[in-house]
Amino acid sequence: MQLLAYPRETAGLDGIWQAIPDQYEIYKNYFEDFAGEDVTVPKIYEPDSSRGSDRPTDFNITDGRSVRIPASWGEELPEFRHFEGWVWYATQFDRSLGADDGRTFLRFGAVNYRAEVWLNGERVGTHEGGFTPFSFEVTDLLEAGRNDLVVLADNNRYEDGIPNEATDWFNFGGINRSVELVNVPDTFVRNFKVETTLSDGHVDIDVTAWIDGDPDGTVTVEIPALSVATDLAADGGSRFHDQVSLADSDVDLWHPAEPTLYTVRVRHGDDTISDQVGFREVTIDGSDVVVNGERVWLRGVSLHEEADGKGRALDSEAVRERFDWLNELGCNYARLAHYPHTEEMARLADEEGILLWEEVPAYWDIDFGDEGVRELYRQQLRELVQRDWNRASVVLWSIANETDHTDATRNEVLPEMAEYVRDLDSTRLVTAACFVDERADGLVLDDPLSAHLDVAGINEYYGWYYGDATDMEQFQEQSDGTPIVVSEMGAGAKWGNHGSEDDRWTEEYQARIYREQIDAIADNDQIAGLSPWILFDFRAPFRQNEYQRGYNRKGIIDQHGRKKQAFDLLRRFYRSGEVPQS
Incomplete structure (x- = not known):
């Protein structure tokens, strides 16, 4: 634990x-x-x-x-x-x-x-x-x-x-x-988990605490602002659990538009630990992602964890800067790719009302057939989930990115990992970033893993690596199918490199890809959100052409914080809901 x-x-x-x-x-x-x-x-x-x-x-x-x-x-x-x-x-x-x-x-x-x-x-x-x-x-x-x-x-x-x-x-x-x-102390609260469900005009708050040492006496949970103080019941060994049910009129639910947090305090003997927790329920309804019963279209962007001159050791200033950009864009969502980011990201997202997709680096060619690798896989999932399971902002646990959906072993192991995550935390949605497939009748999600996901991400680069940006119009909509988030799309551009919309690596070309991609998906009812690749340019050793020189240039901001034209185009779409025409 x-x-x-x-x-x-x-x-x-x-x-x-x-x-x-x-x-x-x-x-x-x-x-x-x-x-x-x-x-x-x-x-x-x-x-x-x-x-x-x-x-x-x-x-x-x-x-x-x-x-x-x-x-x-x-x-x-x-x-x-x-x-x-x-x-x-x-x-x-x-x-x-x-x-x-x-x-x-x-x-x-x-x-x-x-x-x-x-x-x-x-x-x-x-x-x-x-x-x-x-x-x-x-x-x-x-x-x-x-x-x-x-x-x-x-x-x-x-x-x-x-x-x-x-x-x-x-x-x-x-x-x-x-x-x-x-x-x-010798006996202490090692961790606790808060889970929220809504039913029949009530907010049901489940609290589970794990005591390390020799539990002796009561384990109490308090939510002072809601006048809650109750003892948890022993649930076997070190685990204690109880549920509190409150009238929904008494609770200000956490929501991106109003990210209310409450102090939740757990006591045992000489040890008291408290955290700021938001109460909210995230579910799916047909092809919609729903927060507290309200459909939410995920207006987001993907980002890596690095900063120029800091590498992956982000300080509070660098974390704050990311949320300044997200808020400027009008985002209500961010995909933290391709591994767990610093805990401070999720804590600030709680305060800012930004929904998060968090994932582990089961990326590309993992040896899913090796039992040692599978145990390491479960360990990394467990460590992430148990770190952030009290963050109201975290709504999507991603178990993989761009793994081979024709691999039979992968198709046995990943559904098991989806269930493993649900066993750890049943109150969030499980996702993975998959590929879109081309068929005679259009584009489809043909990954067998999708049947085991609550939300399916698709990574596609029409207009950049293949095809045209408008090809996403051919994505075969299933209005009641699994909610789809376009987890990656985009194009490379070097900041300050200008030309026509047909010139690759220019800001104008990148902006056109964004405009045409957004237009292609805007009316598809199965698509529940978007997180283009990517917020800012990041270091990538095999990206070495004259425009890259060791950076992936798909950012809508460069590594020095300078915004490209696509940033403004995405901002206008997210803030107005209308596809910018130029």
Whole structure:
């Protein structure tokens, strides 16, 4: 169960750390190989091990390169921008940051891609997956005075990884999100989940809490603004649950137009944890996405998690800038592609009233037949869902992007993953980004996975890679079929490159593709939303022609924040509901 840490007061370990690139991946066994004596592996993590005059060594955790944490290492060390492999990180902190009594956990927001962690020479644990948080209990490893923390970050690309070796985004290595100590009592609230359903003039709020330790006494949930205070019932082991039913006239439901949040507080013994939660219900009705009984057409855009000069280590300013752009466009929705973005995105979306599509990087050619890969797949889904299941803004869990729908193994595994997500959280919609197929009678969604999805995304690039932008008029509408979101469409353009609407890579060409695509789908009742590819240009190593030079140029903003013509065209469509003609 994911450790819910964001609402707690934590002891941050961000700041200046030491970093040592290890291109040959040798230092882990360095002393065993060259010391000439039986020295255990943890010796290498003792900061004074290389300071004796009898023998010099080449590696010392207190004498690396000074870097900020969180950060992508290529932004901190530009000479290592394209480095893929091992980097050792180290820092020291005082014992006073840990709990005087009770328990202490070491939590990482994300390390790309594999992490191995030592504290005071003792191996704490490992984690695989570059975008989700993980934690280890370190209560018994803390020492009086100085404590030495070492992290091996490995951003190699792996055939059996998720994502695997091939992606169309940059592989930002490093400790990309914050590191913190979480101090809790011996028995504490590890996580809780709030689920909302609407029925017969009532708002039913289900609360489930997980207690870590030895539950003794009551577990209470409070919603002060609604005068709710009730005890949760034991539901087996560490799980406690109850439902509160309120008249709908007493509750201001969360909605993109009015994103109301309530303080929800869970208590057990000496531990109290609270969060800001919105109450809302998301369902489908025929081909419509429905929030609180009201049809919502998803006016959105896709975006990656990176910023010029920051890599994937976004600060609050960069997160805020994204929402400024979304609001300027008139969006009520955003697709966070192709992996979990920082938790702060979902929390700010709660405040701003932006609906979110969140996904895991089951992208392109995943080895779905490997049981280890499937377990990693479930782990990444679980870590994302348990992190964000209280975010009212999150309405779509995406389980995959552009996977091969002719692969029989994939067609067995992905429906299982859809059900796995529903078992974790039944109150949101499950989706995936699929391909559109061409048939004699037009364009269709022929992916067998679509029968297992609540909402189907389709990625299509008519007018750019193939066909004409107007070809989407041929998409065969099923007015009561699965809601369709055009999860990707668009064209490349370099900011400031102008010409005619027929000249590729110009702003004018990109704007024409947007105009014709929007016109082609505007009257299709099965299409429930749009998230063009993409909000801003992002780094992509295999995009190397004269207009790209290592960037995917399909952004409607460039990497420096300069808007292209397509930005204004999309803004006018979203704000007026009418297709701009020029």
